[in-house]
Amino acid sequence: MCQLLGMNCNTPTDIVFSFTGFSTRGGLTDEHKDGWGIAFFEGSGVRLFVDHQPAVSSPVADLIKSYPIKSKNVIAHIRKATQGEVMLENCHPFVRECWGRYWVFAHNGDLKNFAPALNGSFLPVGTTDSEQAFCYLLQQMRSRFGEVMPGMSELADFMREITAEIAAFGTFNMMLSNGEALFAHCSTKLHYIIRQYPFPVANLSDEQMTVDFSQVTTPNDKVAVIVTEPLTDNETWTQFAPGQMTVFVDGDVVQFASAGGAA
Numbered sequence: 001m002c003q004l005l006g007m008n009c010n011t012p013t014d015i016v017f018s019f020t021g022f023s024t025r026g027g028l029t030d031e032h033k034d035g036w037g038i039a040f041f042e043g044s045g046v047r048l049f050v051d052h053q054p055a056v057s058s059p060v061a062d063l064i065k066s067y068p069i070k071s072k073n074v075i076a077h078i079r080k081a082t083q084g085e086v087m088l089e090n091c092h093p094f095v096r097e098c099w100g101r102y103w104v105f106a107h108n109g110d111l112k113n114f115a116p117a118l119n120g121s122f123l124p125v126g127t128t129d130s131e132q133a134f135c136y137l138l139q140q141m142r143s144r145f146g147e148v149m150p151g152m153s154e155l156a157d158f159m160r161e162i163t164a165e166i167a168a169f170g171t172f173n174m175m176l177s178n179g180e181a182l183f184a185h186c187s188t189k190l191h192y193i194i195r196q197y198p199f200p201v202a203n204l205s206d207e208q209m210t211v212d213f214s215q216v217t218t219p220n221d222k223v224a225v226i227v228t229e230p231l232t233d234n235e236t237w238t239q240f241a242p243g244q245m246t247v248f249v250d251g252d253v254v255q256f257a258s259a260g261g262a263a
Contacts, residue, residue: 002092002108004190005038005076006175006226008182010250012042013223014068017211019076021204021231023055023065035091036061038076039104040069041179046102047071050091072250073177077106089126094134096122098142099149103178105134108228109171109187133166137176152181152247153256159183160245167243175226182248184226186240192226193237194252205233222251 005022007015019038036058037050047069051058055078077092092106107130114129121142122135140162145154159176163185166172173190176183184190195202197220199213217223226248230237240246247254 002077002079002106003228004106004108004173004175004226005074005228005231006177006182006184006224006248007071007074008177008224008226008248008251009072010222010252011218011220012070012072013221014070015040015074015076016065016068017202017204017209018225018227018231019061020065020209021207022076022078022227023061024207034079035088036076036078037091037093037106038064038074039093039095040071041073041102041104041177042069042071044101044179046095046104046179048093048095048104050088050093052088052091073104073179073182075104075106075175075177075182077108087126090128090131092130094131096134096138098122098138098178099147101149101178103138103176105137105174105176106130107133108173111166111170111172114166114169129170133172133174134176137162137166152249152254155181156183156245156247156254156256159185159247163245164243173228180249181254182224182226183245184240184248185245187242189228190226190240190244191228191230191237192224192240192246192248192253193230193232193235194222194224196222196251200235202232203234204231224248224251224253 036055111129116136124131
């Protein structure tokens with residue numbers, strides 16, 4: 001299946017180190033060679049780069065590895081196709097507008113017999129189960145809350161419900177961001193780490209690359225990195241539990257009280 005990478009920070013940060021290790025899994029150290037993509041939030045805008053070529057050999061991926069775009073929310077994806085042909089329109093992340101802001105989504109997994117009724121407010125361009133799930137999620141979110149975006153606690157409750165509903169059809173590891181928060185749901189496998197002061201020296205497990213984060217950060221910085229498989233071999237990553245939906249804001253896990261318990 002595919003692999004996911006996300007970053008959520010309290011200050012704009014580049015993802016060059018993590019993406020360098022992640023992209024080698026797109027055809028070199030792993031088999032995810034059916035396209036890739038990455039989206040960066042910058043203010044109200046989103047920089048989106050996608051390519052149907054393997055990430056390990058894509059000139060666009062080389063650009064990302066050498067261009068330190070700074071962002072507070074990033075979502076990346078490397079694809080091993082299960083549904084939909086290898087073509088540009090089937091590459092994640094997918095982007096849509098809702099409530100006057102962009103939403104970015106990527107999915108790892110395979111949904112069987114998933115055919116939700118879409119009313120036309122959000123429609124897929126490609127032929128993946130992932131983009132269909134994204135459109136359904138946004139449609140139900142807009143139907144639930146109407147014309148005004150709700151508060152983060154209400155959104156978190158909704159995300160718990162909708163991800164559980166969709167996950168009933170198969171594997172639904174996913175990341176979603178509106179530029180303010182990053183929502184991550186785990187069906188089978190996701191890990192995260194929060195880097196903060198005192199910052200470590202980190203070694204990539206897929207590349208011969210080491211970074212001393214204390215040299216490129218301030219004591220106030222906080223960075224959450226979420227990924228399918230840990231990217232470094234000398235740090236302690238936290239594994240999600242199956243069915244867990246977690247919200248990251250400003251580089252940290254945010255807990256919301258709800259009828260269903262804590263996030």
